[in-house]
Amino acid sequence: MSGGHLSKEFFELVKSIGESRSKQEEDKIIVGEIAILKQHLSAPNISAKKMKEYMIRAVYAEMLGHDASFAYIHAVKLTHEKNLFAKRIGYLTCNLFLHKDHELMLLLINTMQRDLQSANHIEVCSALASVCRLVNLEMIPAISPLVFKLLSHPQEAVRKKAIVAVHKFFKIVPEAVLDQKDQIRKVLCDPDPSVMGASLHVLCEIAKAHPASSKDLVPSFVSILKQITEHRLPRDFDYHRMPAPWLQVKLLSILSILGTADKAASEHMYEILQECMRRADSGVNVGYAIIYECVKCITRIFPDHGLLELAASNISRFISSENHNLRYLGVTGLAQIVQVNPAYAAEHQMVVVDCLEDPDETLKRKTLDLLFRMTNPQNVVVVVDKLTFHLRTSVDSHLRRDLVQKITSLAERFAPDNEWYVNTMNTVFELSGELVPAETAYNLMRLVAEGAGEDESADTAFRVFAVNTYLKLLEKPTLSDILVQVIAWVLGEYARLATIDGYTIEDIADLLSECIERPFEDPSTRGYLVTALLKLIGQHGLKSTTAEDIIRSYRSSRMTDLQQRCYEFEQLRQSPALMRKVLPYDASCEDIAVNKDLTFLESFVRQKLDEGAKPYQNASERAARAQTQNVPKAEVETKPSLNFMPYIGPTKPQQLPADNSIQMEDKSEVLREHI
Amino acid sequence: MIKFILMVNKQGQTRLAQYYEFLSVRERVTLEGELIRKCLSRSESQCSFVEYRDYRVVYRRYASLYFIVGIDNDEDCNELAILEFIHTLVETLDKYFENVCELDI
Numbered sequence: 001m002s003g004g005h006l007s008k009e010f011f012e013l014v015k016s017i018g019e020s021r022s023k024q025e026e027d028k029i030i031v032g033e034i035a036i037l038k039q040h041l042s043a044p045n046i047s048a049k050k051m052k053e054y055m056i057r058a059v060y061a062e063m064l065g066h067d068a069s070f071a072y073i074h075a076v077k078l079t080h081e082k083n084l085f086a087k088r089i090g091y092l093t094c095n096l097f098l099h100k101d102h103e104l105m106l107l108l109i110n111t112m113q114r115d116l117q118s119a120n121h122i123e124v125c126s127a128l129a130s131v132c133r134l135v136n137l138e139m140i141p142a143i144s145p146l147v148f149k150l151l152s153h154p155q156e157a158v159r160k161k162a163i164v165a166v167h168k169f170f171k172i173v174p175e176a177v178l179d180q181k182d183q184i185r186k187v188l189c190d191p192d193p194s195v196m197g198a199s200l201h202v203l204c205e206i207a208k209a210h211p212a213s214s215k216d217l218v219p220s221f222v223s224i225l226k227q228i229t230e231h232r233l234p235r236d237f238d239y240h241r242m243p244a245p246w247l248q249v250k251l252l253s254i255l256s257i258l259g260t261a262d263k264a265a266s267e268h269m270y271e272i273l274q275e276c277m278r279r280a281d282s283g284v285n286v287g288y289a290i291i292y293e294c295v296k297c298i299t300r301i302f303p304d305h306g307l308l309e310l311a312a313s314n315i316s317r318f319i320s321s322e323n324h325n326l327r328y329l330g331v332t333g334l335a336q337i338v339q340v341n342p343a344y345a346a347e348h349q350m351v352v353v354d355c356l357e358d359p360d361e362t363l364k365r366k367t368l369d370l371l372f373r374m375t376n377p378q379n380v381v382v383v384v385d386k387l388t389f390h391l392r393t394s395v396d397s398h399l400r401r402d403l404v405q406k407i408t409s410l411a412e413r414f415a416p417d418n419e420w421y422v423n424t425m426n427t428v429f430e431l432s433g434e435l436v437p438a439e440t441a442y443n444l445m446r447l448v449a450e451g452a453g454e455d456e457s458a459d460t461a462f463r464v465f466a467v468n469t470y471l472k473l474l475e476k477p478t479l480s481d482i483l484v485q486v487i488a489w490v491l492g493e494y495a496r497l498a499t500i501d502g503y504t505i506e507d508i509a510d511l512l513s514e515c516i517e518r519p520f521e522d523p524s525t526r527g528y529l530v531t532a533l534l535k536l537i538g539q540h541g542l543k544s545t546t547a548e549d550i551i552r553s554y555r556s557s558r559m560t561d562l563q564q565r566c567y568e569f570e571q572l573r574q575s576p577a578l579m580r581k582v583l584p585y586d587a588s589c590e591d592i593a594v595n596k597d598l599t600f601l602e603s604f605v606r607q608k609l610d611e612g613a614k615p616y617q618n619a620s621e622r623a624a625r626a627q628t629q630n631v632p633k634a635e636v637e638t639k640p641s642l643n644f645m646p647y648i649g650p651t652k653p654q655q656l657p658a659d660n661s662i663q664m665e666d667k668s669e670v671l672r673e674h675i
Numbered sequence: 676m677i678k679f680i681l682m683v684n685k686q687g688q689t690r691l692a693q694y695y696e697f698l699s700v701r702e703r704v705t706l707e708g709e710l711i712r713k714c715l716s717r718s719e720s721q722c723s724f725v726e727y728r729d730y731r732v733v734y735r736r737y738a739s740l741y742f743i744v745g746i747d748n749d750e751d752c753n754e755l756a757i758l759e760f761i762h763t764l765v766e767t768l769d770k771y772f773e774n775v776c777e778l779d780i
Contacts, residue, residue: 023687063692065704099697239763249756285762289755296753324722329755360721398728 009036010053013060030066033057038070048086051078055093062097072097076104079111084122087115091126100136109139116146121155128161132168144169144176151183156192163187163195167202174209177202181213188220193233193244196224200250207257218258218265222272225251229272229279245286248276252293259301266302273297273307277314285325288318292329299336312337312344319351328363331355335370345374356386364390365399372406380414384424391431404428404435418447418462422469426483430473433480434521441482445489464497466490474511481522484515484529492532509536513550523559530554530565538572548573677757678730681743683711684777690740710734714741724754733757737765740777 013033020026040046040054051074058071075097078090098104108130115127128150131143147169150162166184170177177184184206187199207214227233228244228251237244252273259266273294280290295311298304315337319330331352338345345352355367368390375383384407391403407428415421425444429436448466470487473479479487495508516529533547555566609615617625679698682691689707698706713725714734725732730745733754742761746752768775 020688021686026688062700064689065700065707067700101697239759245759246756249753253753285755286759289753289759292755293753324720325724325755325758328722328724360717362722362724362726365726398726 007050007053010057013057017060017064026064027066030061030064034061034066034068037061037068041071041074048078048081048083052086052089055089059093059096068097072102072104076107079108084120087123088126091130095130095133098134100134105134105136105139108134109142113142113146116143116150121153121158124150124153124158125161128158128165131165132161135165135168135172137172140169140173140176148180148183151187156190156195159187159190159192160195160198163198163202167198167205170202170205178206178210181206185217188217188224193237193247197244197247197250200247200254204250204254204257207254211258211260215258215262215265218255218268221251221255221258222268225255225272225276229276240284240286242280242282242284242286242290245290248280248290249293252276252290252297256297256300259297261302263302266304269297269301270304270307274310277310288326288329292318292333295333296336299333299340303340308337308341308344315344316348319348324360324363327355328366331363331366331370335366335373338370338374342374342376345370368403368406372410375410375414377414377416380410381416381420384410388424388427388431391428397435400432401435404432408436408440412443419465421447422466426469426473429480429483429486433482436482438482441486444486448490449493460497463494467494467497471508471511474515478518481520481525484518484520484525485522488512488515488525488528488532492535495536505536505540509533509547512536513546516550516554524561526554526557526559527561527565530562530569534565534569534572537569676747678745678747679706679743680745681707681710681741683707683714683741683743685715685739685741687711690777710743710745711741714743723758733761735761738777 013029016029017026020029037054037057040050046054055071055075055078058068058075061068071093075090075093078086079094081087081090094108098108112127112130115123116131118124118127128147131147135143147162147165150158151166153159153162163184166177166180184199184202188196188203190196190199203214203217225248228248231238231243233244237247239245255269255273259269277291277294280287280294291314295315298307298311311333315330315333317330318326319334321327321330334345334348334352352367352370355363356371358364358367368387371383371386387403387407387410391400391407394400394403407424411421411424411428415424422444425440429441448463467490470490473483474487474491491508491512495505512529512533516526520526530551533551537547551566551569554562555570557563557566676695678696679692679694681689681693683689687708692703692707694703710727710732713727713732714736717725723734725734727745730747731752731754732743732745734741734743735758736742742765744757744761746754746757765775
């Protein structure tokens, strides 16, 4: 690599980084380098050649983790250069430094537009590469017509980059691309295979968004796949004698999207799928990747028995292989097959259990996933046990959230009986209450309130069980918020059902009051506890001094919710009969009848009117009255919101970088005002 | 969709970093540090795929250099295909540099 145009400093930098033995040493070198760069860049009139080099060094610094934002503006300026080399480096550094929401993007748009229309295709390519990286929502109307025109450029490198840019547009604004579907389809038939391959990505996204509109392309995809597997592409696309494996994988994933639940489309694909799997079976990793993709496809499209058998046999080969990567694929593939037909899982149970005990964490996670999909009412207890065990032992928060979700959904779907469900949910709350969504708690509470719906005595027995369990749980010193909420609610409603010895209603009330003192993450939990106490006192006419003291002390709490509850309690306490009516027993499921017209207040209103109070005037009457009485106010001085005084003219950027950036900000201010 | 490609050596020095989604410099540094620690702690007999935050990460070790590719999670991503992609990358570098080694990078 010729380094004649690079300075000695650059060589020194690269060498010293290569030789540095530790991260700290490397950090020191880079910090020194950044200081030198700042000094150089502040010098006036830097030649393009030198600027190129400084930019590369800035990129180096950023790559190794240090901030080099002082160099960004120079990168943007470099793209304006006529010299192709400098322009390319300018674009490259912009790609690396900037992102789509960066303030300097505005300065780049104009250059990009000019370069996209230039006659020199290298310039077009560099501009396109930047478009792919940096385009944002505002730029699309300006840039997209140019890009679409470039789809038919004579150079295939340009066409390829253009279609990748179209892909990026699709991700940001799908509608912009959907109008141009015909043009994109033409790219699919492009004679150059790499352009065709690039178009597959856009078509994949379109197929995911609108499968119906792409169904007519199924024969084309099938025929392309056929051509690939028959080695009709140029030799360069072969990888270890496997023709264009990534294209095959992409085509297979598109086919799987289009064939879902569509018998006619799927029938087109059966033959080619079989052929593909047969040819891919070559003993190389890449071949296995293609087989895996085929299996995924087979499980998604309209099921065909023969293909499923083939897929299952391949998966069993994977799962029992020595190569751990293949086992991983096998487990994942099995999870998908099982969704179509659970029978296939049975023969591999031993292997799956082995995988679960494997020290490899990734494999364990995938096996848990497989177990989750394989659950049925028979094995749900075992599966949930395993999941709970992992929840207990794992530390990673993403995994825990995932496990909590799985356990709750399994418990809700397959619970053998209510008691087991309550126990499982309690364990989950205890282990990781903060990760459980609130709906789960509501479901649980609703279950306790409504019961299973058939048998009154079974419901009561269940409620007794729930109350007893929660009473015992309350003894524990630390509980998660959501659990305390549930306990408080259940005890408030059904405390009289408690059958454990030594716990009278007074004791329960005392326990609850003591609970209020505990520190909570969610302040509304105390609200729950206070309401529970209210219910107990209301229904049983308790005279519990501890409870009343607590409530009086929380009357002045900062949380308005809590304050309101305490005040309501004080008021209600004064008439026990009213309290019993407002907080009836076991009536959480009944609707509250609201008299919208407030007819019961008629007599009160009439009495007040007789005493001489003014009758009510609604808003329009009030406004009419106000206008006639209005004194015309002085005109409000309207200050102009835009400052039309000219700014101080921009001076040439000759000073220190600090000044430079301020001036640039001025310029962009002006730009923004005028847009 | 590939989110990032990294080449990190055993001492934790990043030799190459290419990000396809914007992450601030500080986030990048933490990401690289945590990932290399995770990959280093795995043995040969464990599979090359890891789940990290909300990405799936595929890595492969060549001599003292770890090639790490991060892809979108829960998509139709074929991890083995990505692994082979890493290998293609290495083969291409090899062809270009003739017997590539870490120093070339």
